[in-house]
Amino acid sequence: MNALGAFFLNPLNLAFLGLIPIVVLLYILKLRRTEVVIPSTMLWMKSLQDLTANAPFQRLRKNLLLFLQILILALLALALARPFITAEGTTGANLCVVIDRSASMQTVEGDETRLAQAKERARMLIDSLESGDRMMIVSYASTADVHCELTDDQGRLRTALDSIEAADTRSNIRDVMLIVRSLAPDNPDIAAVVPDLEVFLLSDGKLSDGDSLGEINVPVNFMRVGETRENAGITGFALREPQGVEGPRQAFIGVHNERENALETTVTLYYEDDALAVEELTVDAESVSNLVFALPDLDTGMLRAEIDGEDVLAMDNRAWLALRPPERIRTLIVSDSDAGSAYFLRRALALDARVELSAITPDDYADTGNHDLTIFVGWTPEVLPAGTLLFINAVPPMEGLVAGDPIENPPVMAPDRDHPIMRFLSPGNIGIAQAIQVTLPEGARSLLSSRETPLIADISTGLQRVLLLSFDIADTNWPVQLSFPLFVQNLLAWTPLPGSAAQASIMAGKPIELPAVPEGGEATVTHPDGTTSIVKLDPSRPVQFAATEHTGPYLVTVGERETAYAVNLLDKNETSIIPAETLEFGKAELAAITGAMQFDRELWPWLVLAGLAILMIEWWIYSYRAHG
Amino acid sequence: MPSSATETSLLDPTFLRKLERLAIAAKQVQLGATKGERKSRRKGISTEFADYRDYVQGDDLRHVDWNIYGRLESLYLKLYQEHEDMTLHVLLDASQSMEFGSPSKFLFARQLAAAIGYIGLAGYDRVALDTVSGTAPRGPRPMRGKGNAARMFSWLDSLQAGGGTALADGCRSHAMRNRGKGVILLISDFMDESGHENAIRQLLATRCEVYCLQVLAPEELDPSLAGDLKLVDSETQAFAEITVSRALMKRYRQNRDAFVEQVRDYCVGRGIGHFLVSSSTPIEEVTLNILRRGGVVR
Numbered sequence: 001m002n003a004l005g006a007f008f009l010n011p012l013n014l015a016f017l018g019l020i021p022i023v024v025l026l027y028i029l030k031l032r033r034t035e036v037v038i039p040s041t042m043l044w045m046k047s048l049q050d051l052t053a054n055a056p057f058q059r060l061r062k063n064l065l066l067f068l069q070i071l072i073l074a075l076l077a078l079a080l081a082r083p084f085i086t087a088e089g090t091t092g093a094n095l096c097v098v099i100d101r102s103a104s105m106q107t108v109e110g111d112e113t114r115l116a117q118a119k120e121r122a123r124m125l126i127d128s129l130e131s132g133d134r135m136m137i138v139s140y141a142s143t144a145d146v147h148c149e150l151t152d153d154q155g156r157l158r159t160a161l162d163s164i165e166a167a168d169t170r171s172n173i174r175d176v177m178l179i180v181r182s183l184a185p186d187n188p189d190i191a192a193v194v195p196d197l198e199v200f201l202l203s204d205g206k207l208s209d210g211d212s213l214g215e216i217n218v219p220v221n222f223m224r225v226g227e228t229r230e231n232a233g234i235t236g237f238a239l240r241e242p243q244g245v246e247g248p249r250q251a252f253i254g255v256h257n258e259r260e261n262a263l264e265t266t267v268t269l270y271y272e273d274d275a276l277a278v279e280e281l282t283v284d285a286e287s288v289s290n291l292v293f294a295l296p297d298l299d300t301g302m303l304r305a306e307i308d309g310e311d312v313l314a315m316d317n318r319a320w321l322a323l324r325p326p327e328r329i330r331t332l333i334v335s336d337s338d339a340g341s342a343y344f345l346r347r348a349l350a351l352d353a354r355v356e357l358s359a360i361t362p363d364d365y366a367d368t369g370n371h372d373l374t375i376f377v378g379w380t381p382e383v384l385p386a387g388t389l390l391f392i393n394a395v396p397p398m399e400g401l402v403a404g405d406p407i408e409n410p411p412v413m414a415p416d417r418d419h420p421i422m423r424f425l426s427p428g429n430i431g432i433a434q435a436i437q438v439t440l441p442e443g444a445r446s447l448l449s450s451r452e453t454p455l456i457a458d459i460s461t462g463l464q465r466v467l468l469l470s471f472d473i474a475d476t477n478w479p480v481q482l483s484f485p486l487f488v489q490n491l492l493a494w495t496p497l498p499g500s501a502a503q504a505s506i507m508a509g510k511p512i513e514l515p516a517v518p519e520g521g522e523a524t525v526t527h528p529d530g531t532t533s534i535v536k537l538d539p540s541r542p543v544q545f546a547a548t549e550h551t552g553p554y555l556v557t558v559g560e561r562e563t564a565y566a567v568n569l570l571d572k573n574e575t576s577i578i579p580a581e582t583l584e585f586g587k588a589e590l591a592a593i594t595g596a597m598q599f600d601r602e603l604w605p606w607l608v609l610a611g612l613a614i615l616m617i618e619w620w621i622y623s624y625r626a627h628g
Numbered sequence: 629m630p631s632s633a634t635e636t637s638l639l640d641p642t643f644l645r646k647l648e649r650l651a652i653a654a655k656q657v658q659l660g661a662t663k664g665e666r667k668s669r670r671k672g673i674s675t676e677f678a679d680y681r682d683y684v685q686g687d688d689l690r691h692v693d694w695n696i697y698g699r700l701e702s703l704y705l706k707l708y709q710e711h712e713d714m715t716l717h718v719l720l721d722a723s724q725s726m727e728f729g730s731p732s733k734f735l736f737a738r739q740l741a742a743a744i745g746y747i748g749l750a751g752y753d754r755v756a757l758d759t760v761s762g763t764a765p766r767g768p769r770p771m772r773g774k775g776n777a778a779r780m781f782s783w784l785d786s787l788q789a790g791g792g793t794a795l796a797d798g799c800r801s802h803a804m805r806n807r808g809k810g811v812i813l814l815i816s817d818f819m820d821e822s823g824h825e826n827a828i829r830q831l832l833a834t835r836c837e838v839y840c841l842q843v844l845a846p847e848e849l850d851p852s853l854a855g856d857l858k859l860v861d862s863e864t865q866a867f868a869e870i871t872v873s874r875a876l877m878k879r880y881r882q883n884r885d886a887f888v889e890q891v892r893d894y895c896v897g898r899g900i901g902h903f904l905v906s907s908s909t910p911i912e913e914v915t916l917n918i919l920r921r922g923g924v925v926r
Contacts, residue, residue: 033858033869039725039848040819041861041868043887047879048868624874
C-alpha cells in the first residue's frame with residue numbers, strides 16, 4: 001500500500017476494482033438471451049455459420065461490450081483512488097509572481113540573463129494556469145512595481161511580463177513584503193477576494209535589506225535562478241579630501257572578488273575619457289581589495305574607474321565619480337573696523353573650514369556679486385547685493401520695513417523654533433541692552449521677538465534670503481553663550497550654495513536632488529544612454545529626480561550651467577552574485593527551489609472523462625448493433 | 629346472391645361475388661382436345677362433337693361419319709371432345725411454422741385456399757382440399773359445386789396449424805388418395821429442413837399442372853430484431869443464439885433471397901409456376917392480379 005501511495009492519494013479505493021467480476025457475472029446473467037420464437041431457424045443458422053466463417057474475431061466482437069464495461073469500471077476505480085503525477089506548474093488558483101530585476105539579475109548565465117531565466121519560468125507559470133486561475137505580476141529592484149493586478153487574461157500577463165526590464169539598483173524586498181502582506185488572508189478586506197494566494201518569488205536571493213516585517217501569512221515559494229559566482233566588481237569608489245593638511249585629493253577604489261580563486265586584474269582610472277592611471281590589483285577569493293589613486297589638480301569633471309576583463313555581470317565593472325571643487329562659502333563682513341560684532345562674527349565663522357572670509361569697511365564697499373553671504377553691521381547699502389544677506393543693527397531699504405526708535409532692554413520672548421535659523425537655539429537668557437524698534441513688512445517672519453519689536457526676523461524677499469538682527473551683538477551677552485556659534489552654523493547652512501551641494505556619487509535608484517533655482521524654469525537631465533528628461537524646477541525647494549535606475553554619468557543642464565552626477569551601484573550584495581540558498585521573507589526562511597516548480601497534478605478528471613468517452617462508445621456500438 | 633351457407637369469416641361476400649366471375653385455367657385439359665374454353669360437365673352428357681379428321685387404318689369404324697361418306701364417298705372420322713373431370717387440388721402447409729407473422733401465414737393460406745377453392749366450386753370443378761404437413765386432419769372428400777362452399781369454408785375455418793413440416797410425405801399421401809387430373813396449388817413457406825425438392829417431385833408425378841405459392845411473413849422478409857437473442861425454432865425447438873448486428877442482418881437477407889431463388893429455380897426448371905407473396909398482401913390482390921397474371925385463374 002505504501003508503494004501505491006506514491007501514485008495514488010487514496011489507494012484504498014482501488015478496492016473498487018473488485019467489482020469487475022461482478023460486471024462479468026452481470027454480463028453472463030444478462031446473456032440469458034431473450035427468447036424469440038420464429039417459424040424456422042433455418043435461414044438464421046446458415047447466416048450465423050456464414051458469419052462465423054467470415055469473422056475469426058467474432059468471439060471477441062461478441063464480448064467487446066463486456067471489455068468496454070470492464071474498462072469503464074477500472075477507470076472509475078482508478079479515478080476514485082485519485083492517482084497523481086508530478087507535473088510542472090502550480091496548483092494555486094491565485095498566484096502572485098514576484099520577479100527580482102535588481103542589478104545581480106543581469107548576470108549572464110548560458111546565453112541569457114538571470115532576469116530572462118526568471119521571466120521564462122514565469123512564462124511557464126502563466127502557461128500552466130488553468131481556467132479560473134488568476135495571476136498578478138510584481139517586480140522589484142529598489143522599489144516594487146505591480147505590473148499586472150490579479151487577472152486570468154494570459155495575454156495581459158505575458159505583456160506585463162515582457163515589460164519588466166532590468167535595473168542597475170540594489171534589491172529592496174520590503175515593498176514586496178508590504179504588497180504580499182496586504183494580500184494575505186489575515187487581511188479581512190482581501191481574504192474574500194483573493195483566497196489561497198500563493199507567492200512565487202523569482203530571484204537569485206541577493207537582498208540588500210534584511211528588514212523583517214514579522215509574520216506574513218502567505219505561502220511563498222522562493223524559485224531561485226542562477227548558479228554561478230564568477231564575478232568581480234567595483235564596490236567602492238569615493239573621493240578623499242585632504243583633512244587639515246595640504247596635498248592632493250585621492251580617489252579610493254574598492255574591488256570585490258566573489259570567485260573562489262584570486263583575481264588578478266588591472267584597474268584603470270579615467271578622467272573624462274583620458275586614462276589617468278592604471279594599476280595592477282590582486283584580489284583574494286571572496287574578499288575586497290582597495291586601491292588609492294592620488295589625483296592631479298582637477299577641479300570638475302567625471303572620473304571613471306574600470307576593472308579589466310569581462311565577467312558574467314558587466315555592469316559592476318565600472319563606476320563613476322563626479323569631481324567638484326571643494327565647497328566654499330564666500331563671506332563678506334561689511335563693518336567699521338572697530339565694530340565688536342564683526343569680531344565675534346569672524347571668530348564664529350572661522351570655525352567652519354568652508355568659509356572664505358573677507359572684511360571691508362562701508363566706505364570701501366562695492367557690490368562685486370562674488371559673495372554667497374554678506375553681513376552688514378550697523379550700515380546698509382542703498383542697493384542690496386545678491387546672495388544671502390544678514391543685517392545687524394541696521395535696517396535695509398526694503399519696502400514695508402520701517403525702523404523706529406531704539407528700545408532699551410527689550411525682553412526676549414519665545415523663539416520660532418521651526419525656522420532653520422533657530423534650530424537648536426535657546427536664546428531665552430540673552431540680555432539685550434538696546435534694539436531698534438522695527439515694523440516688519442508683510443510676509444516677513446519674526447523668529448525672536450520682544451514685546452515691542454522683532455529681534456531676529458526673516459525678511460527674505462521672494463528668492464533672496466535676508467535676515468535681520470535689530471540689535472548689536474556687541475551690546476549683548478549672546479556671543480559668550482553656546483547658542484551664538486550655533487546661530488552662525490545655522491546661518492551658513494541656510495545660505496544656499498548653488499551647484500556645490502551635490503553629492504559626488506549617488507546610489508542607483510536614489511533620487512538626484514536638483515537644488516532650488518531662484519529663477520525656476522526647467523532642467524534637462526541627460527541619461528547615461530543619451531536620452532534626456534525635462535524636469536520642472538521649483539524656485540523655493542529642491543526637486544528630486546528619481547529616474548536613476550541605470551548607473552553612469554547623468555548631466556543636469558539648467559540654463560547655461562551643467563552639473564554632472566555619478567550614479568553607481570557600489571553594492572557588495574549585488575556584486576557577490578552567488579545565489580542564496582535561503583531567503584528570509586518576513587519571519588519565514590524560504591529554501592530555494594532550483595528545479596522546475598512541481599506539484600502533484602491529479603489525474604482523476606481525465607480518467608472520468610475517458611470513462612465517459614468509453615461509455616459513449618459502448619452505447620454507440622450497442623445501438624449500432626441493435627439498429628444497424 | 630350467396631346463401632348464408634357460403635358465409636365465412638375467411639372471405640367477405642363481395643369478394644366471393646367477384647370470384648364467381650373467375651375460373652381455374654387448366655392448360656393440360658385443352659392440350660389433348662380442341663382449342664377454346666374448357667366446358668363444364670352437364671348431367672347425362674359425356675362427349676360432344678369437336679371436329680373431323682381423315683380416317684386411317686385401325687380407327688374405330690363406329691366413329692366414322694357415314695352421312696359424310698354418303699355424300700362425299702370418303703371416310704372421315706368424327707372427333708368428340710372428351711370432357712375431362714378437372715380436379716383442383718389445393719394443398720395447405722399446416723405446420724407450426726405457418727402459424728407465424730402478422731397477419732399469420734396460415735390465415736393467409738386458408739384465405740387463399742378458400743378463394744381458389746370457391747373459384748373451383750363455382751366453375752363446377754372437382755375441388756380437393758388437403759393439408760400436407762403438420763398435425764391437422766386430412767382434407768374432406770373432393771367436392772363439387774357452389775353448394776359445397778359452406779362445407780369447404782367450415783373445414784378451412786376449423787384448421788389449426790401445428791407440428792413439423794414434412795412436405796414430401798404430405799404430397800405423396802395426397803397424390804395416392806386423389807388421382808384426379810387437374811391443377812395443384814401448393815401453399816407453403818417451404819421452410820422444410822429436408823428440402824422442398826422431393827415434395828415438388830411427388831406433385832409432378834401426378835401429371836397435374838402444379839403451382840407453388842410461397843408465403844412468407846413480413847417478419848421473415850424483413851426481420852426487426854435487436855440485441856442478444858435466442859431464436860427458437862417453432863417446430864423443432866432448435867435454437868440459434870444471435871447478437872443482432874448489421875453484418876448478420878445483411879447475411880440473413882442474402883440467405884433469404886437465395887432460399888427463395890432456389891425454390892423458384894427448381895419450380896421454373898420443371899414448368900411449375902412459382903409465386904412469392906407476403907402474408908400481408910391482400911387476398912384480392914393475390915387472386916385477382918398475381919394468380920391471374922400467372923395463369924392460374926382467368
